[in-house]
Amino acid sequence: MAGNSDPLTPRAKLAVTAGKAVAAASRAAGRGSGSVIGGRVALKLDPDLLAKLAQNLDVVLVSATNGKTTTTRLIAEALRAAGPVVSNALGANMPAGITSALAGGSDAKFAVIEVDEKYLAGVARDTEPKCIALLNLSRDQLDRAAETRMLAENWREGLAGSKAVIVANCDDPLVVWAASSSPNVIWVAAGQMWKDDAWSCPSCGGVMQRPGDDWFCGECGFRRPAPSWVLHGDHVLDPHGSAWPIHLQLPGRANKANAASSAAVAAVFGVPPQVALERMYSVQAVAGRYDVVQFQGRDLRLLLAKNPAGWLETFSLIDPPPCPVILSVNARGADGTDTSWLWDVDYTRLTGHPIFVLGDRKLDLAVRLEVADQHFQVCDDLDQAVQMCPPGRIEVIANYTAFQDLRRRVGN
Known part of the structure; x- marks a missing residue:
């Protein structure tokens, strides 16, 4: 600790050590950073x-x-x-x-x-x-x-x-x-x-x-x-x-x-x-957000948008048409399981962009885009979407777990 004026108690030290050990084991097993499970164990102790x-x-x-x-x-x-x-x-x-x-x-x-x-x-x-x-x-x-x-x-x-x-x-x-x-x-x-x-x-x-x-x-x-x-x-x-x-x-x-x-x-x-x-100025990307990655010979920019306010801000920074846009939406626990928020997003802002849709809830998103009178294609996965995209950098917008899925697929 800074200054070490009030060192941790033996119990606190034990909790920290145990938490770090559990986190390391979780990482070794390929289950992510281990920070959450390590912290849970430490707080239990x-x-x-x-x-x-x-x-x-x-x-x-x-x-x-x-x-x-x-x-x-x-x-x-x-x-x-x-x-x-x-x-x-x-x-x-x-x-x-x-x-x-x-x-x-x-x-x-x-x-x-x-x-x-x-x-x-x-x-x-x-x-x-x-x-x-x-x-x-x-x-x-x-x-x-x-x-x-x-x-x-x-x-x-x-x-x-x-x-x-x-x-x-x-x-x-x-x-x-x-x-x-x-x-x-x-x-x-x-x-x-x-x-x-x-x-x-x-x-x-x-x-x-x-x-x-x-x-x-x-x-x-x-x-x-x-x-x-x-x-x-x-x-x-x-x-x-x-x-x-x-x-x-x-x-x-x-x-x-x-x-x-x-x-x-x-x-x-x-x-x-x-x-x-x-x-x-030194910050180029944050936990993969805003990263431009190479995938299948194409430049993909990864953008996270989790809710109507976030989608609105994200639409304001994508390249102008006819830049292709891939949208991916899931509704797992970390996203929230209710996708009715899609109806609060103004998808008419994507008019002129070729749109490709994927994710667990791609059909929910497809219905929303249909009502917004957008031209889009539903895809099975990122590989298929990228192959179907016309030339140019591809903007990829995804909500939370969909974003994690995409990062794993592109090796980011």
Whole structure:
């Protein structure tokens, strides 16, 4: 642990050792990274292990429906300017995966941790973070977290009176309502393309008014707070009004928004915007997302989109028609088994693209595309889809487990 002023108890050390052994065995058996099963075993042996591992670290928590993994990676890169960082970079974002990540960071000064939205309050209680970044809340995994306002309420109650500095997106009314219970909030104008989860006021249920980029409730007066950090085109404006250029290798407006929030977090720890943003340039791909891979002699760009908000952002960054697009959708446990969210995605944005459809729920997607009057072909697998694609780089968009399937197939 950093400073080693409060060494782990024998029980905690045993839990860490056992967890690492189980994780190594899981990896050796070809069952993935082992971080989740290792963390579960460690927490069984010492239920307070997460708190003990976090006690000598400056902890940053990152939570959102979209952009958690990428923002966690950007913040981690920025904070490395100030000291060693431990992070759950592969996205295992529930307590077991987080415990496993922290157990591997013995020399770290900072812990930058992605947290699943449902677990944020509990992880914040255990880790006593110095900073929490809240990016957005929208519908996702309808069978598991159907009600976004309930998640916002969970955040609001769990973070009330928190000592942490909250860095929050002032353009998302649900995030603002959740963060407003905290005494120390830094507001970032990061934007919000998807607005369909925030038409009613989270405070009173009234109808939201949305003139331009502003928003307010006409009934109770709940309104958008004034930001101190602002995403403005290709720049982020800091609280002093200075404009810093955002140069990323990651594509799209959403990642510029992630970078703006990350710069605000880095500043909390004394890392200047220029240094933070320069370090973020080194991030080329995040857990396979945005990677361009060679497969069957073709260039495929792998894009993850898990819910309507994510698909909307992804459509905005794909190459223009007639670039071919492969869409893959599953509905396994990690995706959410309810695919009705497909009807909230505006697939008319793909007009002009040759579309190829695969995945466990390819027929659900085919029906949705038919109604959207899109031309598409249903394929058995990625190999067949790639063979049928016309020339040019291929954009491949998939939801969570479909994305993992594709990565395995292309050897990424």
